[in-house]
Each structure stands twice: as structure tokens, then as C-alpha cells.
Amino acid sequence: MVKLKSKFTLATFIGLLAVLFGGFFNTSCNNTTQKQISYTPIDSIKLSDPCILADSASQTYYMTGTGGKLWKSKDLKLWEGPFIVTETDSNSWMGPDPMIWAAELHAYKDKYYYFATFTNRDVIIDTVAGNKIERRASHILVSDSPEGPYKPMKDPTYLPADKPTLDGTFWIDTDNKPYMIYCYEWLQNLNGTIEKIELKPDLSGSVDEGKLLFKASDSPWSREKDQDGNDVPNKVTDGPYLFKTETGKLGMIWTSWIYDVYTQGVAYSESGTLDGPWIQEEDPITPPNFGHGMLFKTFDGKTLMSVHSHKEINGHYHRVPHLFEVDLSGDQLIIKKPFHP
Template identity: 70%
Template sequence: MRTKHPFWWLLASGLLLSGLTARAQQPNPPTLRHNVPLDSIRLSDPFILADQRTHTYYMTGTGGLLWQSKDLKSWEGPRQVAQPDPASWMGPNPMIWAAEIHPYKGKYYYFATFTNSALKIEAEKGGTLERRASHVLVSDQPAGPYRPMRDETYLPANKSTLDGSFWVDKDQKPYLLYCHEWVQNQDGTVEKIELKPDLSGTLGTGQVLFRASDSPWSRENPRTGPPRPNKVTDGPWVFRTKTGHLGMLWTSWVYDVYTQGVAYSASGTLAGPWRQEPNPITPPNYGHGMLFRTFEGKQLMVLHSHQDIKGRYHRVPHLFEVDLSGDKLVLGQAYHP
């Protein structure tokens, strides 16, 4: 996600988005590169699928482009893989944020945030926002192309949602996890909604799991008055430890420091209640993490580092070792394949 820092968002969003988003249908495809080290790739919200069928790592994220590797060291890409319907609400040239690829029942599903700047929705305190929503595309192959399914919308058209993720809960039903964006509701949430069995749409209405203000560690400096809870929820990623505890990674800010936290469900299901850990779990200026297992069996977290360079966000994927053997996630040392 990009609209992460509440105080500066209105001032800087145009400048920041220009360096961080890509369009689904570009006039010219990106230049294909070979043998690219991971730390040479600029990418926000990285996601890595370790695909057993092809024995290949596939990495995507904000921008909607795809990289692939056999060893996590050397990467090839980027390639365009998302092909949303230009006649849909997304329009012919949507921005794509925080893409994820999830294998499920023999197919591959592309969970991403799509933004159409030509369409406007209302903010709760007045004004308008670009229409933005989590959506799901499908392919028979991990490298795509990914195309629409039956339902044109997954979430209400008047609701600004982003950073969709996927989880099959203890009830064996599939769910879409997403954030209701703080720029609309002023206190960002993480929510769930049930997906249809073939993931082609949603069922029922969304349910709030927690709010940004529930976090004891996230803080916003309003520049006048005392510090207050941050408004931002970003990048939910659900996992289960070996002892059966259900956790969720998510990201916010501590003043101007991009920060990764974690919460745990007291019930062991998405329904919660979700209890926030008191402290962040990664070094400062890292966030939007997800977990995957290498083909050799090592559990890793991929997330991006965050650096503000003359008003532009510079973000690069990084790997950390992770221990899930106990009741809670323990972050290890940086991993260099």
C-alpha cells in the first residue's frame, strides 16, 4: 500500500504515486531483465510464491509486474501478467497495488488492489477519493495471464479497500482479507468477507477484525497536541504457527517510521478477537511482510525496506528467517540466499 503516512498524504500523494504504481496496460511492455539480484529490484509490497508445480519462485507486488527465480538469488523480469477487463469499473488503465498469487484447487488466483482515478467515491468526512478496491483474477498458470472471473465487484463500490489477501479458515471456507482505507473512514480497519467456493465473488458482508487504533505500538504525531494512534492499516497476512496459533502480520507507522507488527487470534479463527502484540517485530523502516517456505524447507519473510529520498519512497525487497515452532512468530536474522 502507498497511502501510509496520514500527515503527509494529501501533500505528497501525487509525487509518491508517480514512483510507486504501474498501469495494467502500458503502451510499451517493460524491458525484460536477466540475472537481477534481489536487492537491485525496486518493489513495494513484495509477495513470493514458491510454486511446487514449476519449482519456481514468483515475485509480484505493487505495480502488478512479475519476477521469477529458481534460487531466490537471480531474478528474471518484469513481465505484465494482469489483464483486467477494460470495460469494467477499473477502466482501461488501472493502477495495481500489493498483488498476491495464491494457488487454490488447481488454479492460481491474483489478489490485488485496482484503482481507477477517473471514478470518484465519497469520503466519510467530505470530499472525494479515487475508486479503489480489492479484486481477484484467475489463471491456470502461475505466470499468468490473469483474467477476470464472473463477478465485476467483490466489495461495495462506495468503499475504499486495498491489500487483499487470502485465507481458508477452520470452517474450510475461503475468505478475502482486506483493509478499509483510513483516508475514507479515518481509522483504518482489517476486515474479512467470505468468498464463493470458486473465488469468483464474495458472499455476505464484510466484518471488522480490528482497527488501527487498537494497536499499542502505532503512533501518529499530529504536529499539534499529544501523539495519538495511527490511522493506517496495511498489508494483512495470516499465518498459523506449528502449535496451532493463528497470527496476522500487518503494517502501520510509528510517527514517520514504517513499522511491521503482528496480532494473534484468541479463538484461533479469523473471527478473533485479535490481540495486538505490544511491540513491532521487525527493524525500523521495514513492512508489508508475508511468509513463505523455500523448496529446501526454510521459513522466510519477505518485506520491503522503506526510505524517503527527496520526497520519493525507495523500497527494496528483503528476506528474513522466521521461526514458527512456538506459539508466536520469532523473527531471525536477515537471509541472503
């Protein structure tokens, strides 16, 4: 009886150890995997200026924006991230820790390009109307993969160092040349503009000087009060993004304000080129407090607009990505309804 009990106990004990430790290691591995991967619904992500690249090679959606981080998704509903994907040069004009705004991803000639606004808050380039203007400019980084890392190319700057520029985006015009379209910030010129500059064939730098496309004051829908209480056009230009309708009409969505309401409008080029002239639509294109949009096609062929909602809570901006279905079948961009993946 004693020997039998001893053998039984030892075998049972060994078996229990195997189960316990096997379960422990399996659980530990599973927990580690779960901690490394975090999936978030798109409407639970706090993000300004969301831009989504639908990468056909990987059948993956990549989203970036202000803050310089990256999320990825297979279905537009649940997003993995955020990931840090930029590697800037601390010895460049950006400094060691630049702010990153309005990042966009663009696939072009077997590379992936990261258009973004970088700000070095330690460098003041001007003072206008009592505002100290920080060194801020649109710039382009490059990577072999949509997941980065995105690194600087050879040219140290794309736009003049003495001008604050932001929200650079990408377009190939009818001359088959690449361009950056960007905002020259109202803080310095007091009437924000949207401009274009030609890029080198590999996007590693810019060519010649920027050219004016239109001014904030050209907008019939944006409004603000001047220092005397008069009703005047708003001076902000923000978030340009180019598109073509299915009939070949060239359009641009861009954002400003109607008093304290963040608002997006649209303009169309009469010539069908970046040179315009740009004719502004009379009314905004999106509901109030939505703006800084861009357009992309889903893998099943839907055209969507990504924007962020804008709300002020206790003195802080609360901004969340949203998607809208759009129709480009005619001569104009028409927003149909919110898209819920």
C-alpha cells in the same frame, strides 16, 4: 603459379566467409537471447509489497507486488523479469489503465489466483476531510499458470463500490471456507480497519458483507500526532497476512506507522479463527522501516518473510524487497536474521 594462387585465394575467401557469417549468426542469436533474459539480484529490484509464491510444480519462485508485474527465480537470488501478467477489462469499474497495488499470488484447487488492489483514478467516490477518495478496491483474477495471464472472473466486484478497500489477502478458516482479508482505508473512515469477507468456493465473487476484525486504534505500538499535537494511535492499516505457528496458533502480521517510521506488528487470534478476538502484541515485529510482509517456505524447508524496506529520497519512496528467516516452532512468530540467498 597464377592458377595456384587463384585457387588458394578463392578457397581461403570462402572459408573466411563461412567463419565470419557463422560467427555473426551465432553471435546474433546469443545476443538476442541475452537481451530477452535479464537477471537481477533481489536487492536491486525496486518493488513495494513483495509477495513470493514458491510453486512446487515448477520448482520456481514467483514474485509480484505493487505495479502488477512478475519476476521468477530458481534460487531467490537472481530474478528474471519483469513480466506483465494481468489482463483487466477496460469496460469494468477499473477503467482502461488501473493502478495495481500489493498483488499476491495464491495456488488453490489447481488454479492460481491474483489478489490485488486496483485503483481507477478517474472515479471519485467520496470527499472526506478535504481528501478526494478514488475508486479503489481489492479484487481477484485467475489463471491456469503461475505465469499468467491473470484474468477477471464473473463477478464485477467483491467489495462495496462506495468504500476504498486495499491489500486483500487469502485464508481458509477452520470452517473450510475461503475468505479475503482486507483493509478498509483510513481516508474515508479516519480509523483504518482490517476486515474479512467470505468468498465463493471458486473465488469468483464474495458472499454477504464484510466483518470487522480490528481497528488501527487497537494497536499499542503505532503512533502519530493529531492536529493539536497530541500523541494518538496511528490511523493506517496496511498489508495484512495470515499464518499459523507449528503449535496451531493463528497470527496476522500487518503494517502501520510510528510517526514517520514504516513499521510492522503482529496480532494473534484467541479463538484460533478469523473472528478473533485479535490480541495485538505490544512491540513491532520487524526492524524500523521494514513492512508489508508475507511468509513462504523455500523448497529446502526454510520459512522466510519477504518485506520491503522503506526510505524517502527527494520526496519519493524508495522500496526494495528483503528476506528474513523466521521461526514458527513455538506459539509466536520470531524473526531471526536477514536471509541472503
